[in-house]
Amino acid sequence: MDFEIHHYEVLDSTMNTARSLAKEDNRGSHIIMADFQTSGKGRLEGRKWMARAGHSLLMTLLVREKANVRASPLRVGLAVLEVLARLPRDRSTREQSSPLALKWPNDLLGISRGRAGKLGGILCESAGNTLLAGIGINLTRHAYPEELAEISTSIEESGILVPEAGSRSVLEALARDIAVQVVSRLENDDWQESYTKALWAKGGQIRFTIGHPSRGDIMAGTMEGIDAEGCLQVRDELGTVHAYSSGEISRLG
Ligand code: BTN
Numbered sequence: 001m002d003f004e005i006h007h008y009e010v011l012d013s014t015m016n017t018a019r020s021l022a023k024e025d026n027r028g029s030h031i032i033m034a035d036f037q038t039s040g041k042g043r044l045e046g047r048k049w050m051a052r053a054g055h056s057l058l059m060t061l062l063v064r065e066k067a068n069v070r071a072s073p074l075r076v077g078l079a080v081l082e083v084l085a086r087l088p089r090d091r092s093t094r095e096q097s098s099p100l101a102l103k104w105p106n107d108l109l110g111i112s113r114g115r116a117g118k119l120g121g122i123l124c125e126s127a128g129n130t131l132l133a134g135i136g137i138n139l140t141r142h143a144y145p146e147e148l149a150e151i152s153t154s155i156e157e158s159g160i161l162v163p164e165a166g167s168r169s170v171l172e173a174l175a176r177d178i179a180v181q182v183v184s185r186l187e188n189d190d191w192q193e194s195y196t197k198a199l200w201a202k203g204g205q206i207r208f209t210i211g212h213p214s215r216g217d218i219m220a221g222t223m224e225g226i227d228a229e230g231c232l233q234v235r236d237e238l239g240t241v242h243a244y245s246s247g248e249i250s251r252l253g
Contacts, residue, residue, distance in 0.1 A: 002029065003030060003179050004028055004030050005176070006030060007033040008035070011034040017034075019132060026128070028062075031062075032061075035054055040136065043122070043123050044248075054166050055139050055154075055166070057135070057137040058136050061135070061179050062127075062132060063183060065129050065130075066129075066130070066186045067128065067129050069131065069186050070228070070229060072124050073105055073124040073230075074104075074195055074230045076124060077108060079185040080137070080182070084108075087162060090159045090160075093160075096111070100198070101198055102198045102200060105230065106121065108122075111158065112158050118151055119154060121135075123136075138152060140154050199223075199225065202223055206222070206223045206234065207220050208244070208248070210247045219236065222235040223249070229245070231245050232247065
């Protein structure tokens with residue numbers, strides 16, 4: 001599949017530009033990219049995605065006829081992880097089976113020296129039948145603001161090598177590879193096993209906020225995995241397994 005790339009220096013959000021394009025042209029396959037966003041959107045209401053210019057991959061992919069695909073944000077996250085996992089690695093993480101993991105529902109984690117940090121995030125929206133798959137990836141340690149340093153990481157810090165990551169042609173080639181893999185994951189329903197393999201904290205004790213983190217109830221339990229709808233399965237202390245479609249997890253001590 002051939003994607004037309006629209007690469008801007010500055011946008012408010014690649015999601016907004018993608019939405020306008022989805023209305024204007026209801027056929028083509030497009031990737032909207034920006035070096036910087038003035039109003040980058042996070043998955044959760046009220047959260048912003050902040051990324052310093054030139055240190056991130058910021059893109060929204062328009063995928064026709066895929067707005068109603070089950071568990072699409074999880075599948076997009078898996079596709080991104082798969083593309084990043086194919087890139088060469090430096091010595092620091094070569095012994096690790098993978099320096100990458102997926103935190104349900106759609107965070108990409110980088111793991112190095114036993115520390116897991118957020119390396120990227122996925123935001124899926126729809127415009128009619130078109131899926132707008134928004135992807136933000138920290139390329140270097142300069143991508144995220146200092147106040148998020150404790151919980152963030154980047155491709156560079158995870159030992160993944162992207163030579164000349166700041167160059168337009170390198171970013172666009174990576175965006176194309178991601179787009180191809182995203183489409184493939186949305187077209188095939190065999191994503192669940194691969195997603196589960198990459199799932200962070202599987203089998204571990206977690207604390208889970210149901211729904212929006214600022215409003216939801218908190219529960220503790222064992223993370224069992226995910227179901228075919230992409231819901232998180234958590235076993236409570238009485239042994240009952242609950243399935244949640246939205247929320248946020250943090251690992252217990
Ligand atoms: C999250 O983890 O909260 C999701 C973050 C998604 C960020 C990307 S950056 C490209 C695209 N444009 C946006 O405004 N948001 C997404």
